[in-house]
Amino acid sequence: MAMLQQEHVGRKPLKSTARISRFSKILRNWQLYVMISPVLAYYILFHYVPMYGIQIAFKDFRINKGIWDSPWVGLKHFDRFFHSFFFERLIFNTIELGLYLIVIGFPIPILLALLLNEAKAERFKKFVQTITYAPHFLSTVVVVGMMMIFLNPRYGLVNQFIGALGGDTVNFMANPSWFKTLYVLSDVWQTMGWSSIIYLAALGGIDTQLHEAARVDGASRIRRIWHINLPGIRPTIVILLILNLGSVMAIGFEKVLLMQNNLNLASSDIIDTYVYRSGILDANYSFSAAIGLFSAVINFLLLVLVNAVARRAGGTSLW
Amino acid sequence: MFNIVVYSLLSLVALCVLYPLVYVVSASFSDPQYIMGGEIWLWPKGMTVDSYASIFKNDAIVRGFLNTLLYTAAGTGLNLVMTILAAYPLSRSDFAGRNLFMGVMVFTMFFGGGLIPTYLLIKNLHLLNTFWVMILPGAVSVWNIIIMRTYFQQSIPAEMQEAAVIDGCSNFQTLIRIVLPLSMPIIAVTVLYYAVGHWNAFFNALLYLSDRKQFPLQLILREILIQGQTDEMVRASTESAIKQQRAVEGIKYAVLVVANIPMFLLYPFLQRYCVKVIMVGAIKG
Numbered sequence: 012m013a014m015l016q017q018e019h020v021g022r023k024p025l026k027s028t029a030r031i032s033r034f035s036k037i038l039r040n041w042q043l044y045v046m047i048s049p050v051l052a053y054y055i056l057f058h059y060v061p062m063y064g065i066q067i068a069f070k071d072f073r074i075n076k077g078i079w080d081s082p083w084v085g086l087k088h089f090d091r092f093f094h095s096f097f098f099e100r101l102i103f104n105t106i107e108l109g110l111y112l113i114v115i116g117f118p119i120p121i122l123l124a125l126l127l128n129e130a131k132a133e134r135f136k137k138f139v140q141t142i143t144y145a146p147h148f149l150s151t152v153v154v155v156g157m158m159m160i161f162l163n164p165r166y167g168l169v170n171q172f173i174g175a176l177g178g179d180t181v182n183f184m185a186n187p188s189w190f191k192t193l194y195v196l197s198d199v200w201q202t203m204g205w206s207s208i209i210y211l212a213a214l215g216g217i218d219t220q221l222h223e224a225a226r227v228d229g230a231s232r233i234r235r236i237w238h239i240n241l242p243g244i245r246p247t248i249v250i251l252l253i254l255n256l257g258s259v260m261a262i263g264f265e266k267v268l269l270m271q272n273n274l275n276l277a278s279s280d281i282i283d284t285y286v287y288r289s290g291i292l293d294a295n296y297s298f299s300a301a302i303g304l305f306s307a308v309i310n311f312l313l314l315v316l317v318n319a320v321a322r323r324a325g326g327t328s329l330w
Numbered sequence: 331m332f333n334i335v336v337y338s339l340l341s342l343v344a345l346c347v348l349y350p351l352v353y354v355v356s357a358s359f360s361d362p363q364y365i366m367g368g369e370i371w372l373w374p375k376g377m378t379v380d381s382y383a384s385i386f387k388n389d390a391i392v393r394g395f396l397n398t399l400l401y402t403a404a405g406t407g408l409n410l411v412m413t414i415l416a417a418y419p420l421s422r423s424d425f426a427g428r429n430l431f432m433g434v435m436v437f438t439m440f441f442g443g444g445l446i447p448t449y450l451l452i453k454n455l456h457l458l459n460t461f462w463v464m465i466l467p468g469a470v471s472v473w474n475i476i477i478m479r480t481y482f483q484q485s486i487p488a489e490m491q492e493a494a495v496i497d498g499c500s501n502f503q504t505l506i507r508i509v510l511p512l513s514m515p516i517i518a519v520t521v522l523y524y525a526v527g528h529w530n531a532f533f534n535a536l537l538y539l540s541d542r543k544q545f546p547l548q549l550i551l552r553e554i555l556i557q558g559q560t561d562e563m564v565r566a567s568t569e570s571a572i573k574q575q576r577a578v579e580g581i582k583y584a585v586l587v588v589a590n591i592p593m594f595l596l597y598p599f600l601q602r603y604c605v606k607v608i609m610v611g612a613i614k615g
Binding site for chain 1 (some may be wrong): 347415419427501551589593601
C-alpha cells in the first residue's frame, strides 16, 4: 500500500487536494470499515455503554426507572462509603495485598530468569522451564482448589506433615493472618515461570561481546550478572514495575473471591470483593457502582502518576 | 561452585512446582483411604480408577465438561473472527482513522465501567442465563488484536498485498486469499490463547448464570473443591458415611486431573508457540 500512497502524493502535491485524496482513500477502503465495524460495535456496547452507566454512582438507581430517569443524589453514596465501617479495612487490605504481591512476586521471576540464564546445560534448562511454565495454564479455581486440598485441616498433606513433626493442626484457610501469605505464595508458584520469560528474552538480547570483554578483564560471573545482565534488562524491569505498581490496587480479584470465606474476611475483604458482595449479591447497585468508580479512578491516576515518575527518573515509560 | 549453586537452586524451584502436580495425579489413582491416612507421598498406593469411574457416573461433572467444551469452541471461534476483523484493517497504513480506532480500544484496557454497570447492561440486554452471555461479553481482547496486527505488519510483505490489489483483489479478497494463508502461526497462537481463557474462565459464569444445567466445568469444580458441596456426588450410593467420605476425597483429586486433561494435551504447543509470541513482543517492545 505504501507504494500506492507515494504515487498519490507524487501526483497531487497541492495542499487543497489533500482532503480529497483522504476522502477517496476512505472510499476506496470501505471494506476495511465494514470489517472493523462489528469490533467497534462490541467495544461501544460492552465497554463504553457501561461507562455511561457509571452515572448511577451519583444517582439512586431504581430498576423500574432505568439509568437515565433515576434521581440524582450527588455524592451520597461516596459519602456513605467513606464513613462506613468497612472503608478503612477495605483500603488497608487492598493496598497491603497489592504491595505484598509486588514485594515478593515481582523480584522472583527476575531471579529465576537470571538463574536460568546461567544454566548452560540446555536440556536441564528446558526441563526447568517446561515445569515452571506449566502452572500458568491452570485455572484459578484449580489452583485455589489444590490449595484447599493440601491445606485441609484433617486430610491435607501440609497438616499431616505438621502432625508428623508433632505440631498442632493449622486451619490455614480459616485464619485471617494466613490469607495474604497464602495468596502471594500460590501466586508466585503459579506465575513465576511464565513471568520470567520476558526477562529471559531481554537477557538473550544482551550483546555477548560485553561478557567476553568483562571476562578478559577478569570479572567473575556474579560481577558480570550485576554489571552486565541486570543493567541490560533494566528497561524491561522498569516497564513491568510501572505496570505492576499502576495496578497495585487492581488485584486479580477472582482468586481473592475464591479463597474468601466468612472466617478470613477480616484479612481477605478487598474493594472488588466488597463491590461484588454488596452489588451483585445484595443488589445495592448505586452504592457499589460508586465504590467501583472510586477504585477505577484511583487505579487510573496511579498508573498515570507512576508512569510520569518513571519517565522523569529513568527515561523509560509506557507512553 | 557457582554452577552448583545455580543448578541446585533451579532444581529446588522445579521440585517445588512439580511436587503438588505429581501428588494430585498420584492421589487420583490411589485408594482414598490411603490419602486420608496420609500414606501417600509420591507414588499411588492401592492403585485404583474408582475415583475416575465415579466422575463419569456423575451428571453434573459430565454436563459441566460438555458445557465448557461448547463454550470454548463457540467462544474461540467468535474471538478469532473478531480479532482478525480488527487486526487486519489496523495493520494497513492506508487505513484512515486507525489511530482513533486503536485508541478507542486501548482506552478500555485502562478504564472501564466496572462490575455493576456491566452487570446491569447484561441484565437489560436479557442475556442473563443464556448461552450468549458466555460468548459475547469477552468477544475480543485488545491484547490479541495488537499481537495479530503486529504480525500482519511485520511478517506479510506489503508488496504482496499491493500486487493483489493491482490484480483486482478487493480488501476482503486480499485478507482471505493472501494474508490469512500466510498467518497460520499467529492464528494458532491466538486460538490457543483464547481457548485456554475460555476453558479456565469461571467469573462470568458465576455472575451471569444461575441455572446449574448451564454451568461450565470450573463452577462445578468450585462447588466440589472449594465449597465442599459434594452431597450430590454420593447421595445416590447407600454406602456408609465413612465410605462416602472416602469417595468424596478421591473425586476431588480425579476431577482436578480430568479438568486439566485438555490443557495437558495442548501443553507442548502452548509452551512452544506462546513463549515465542512473548519473546517477539519483548524484543520489539
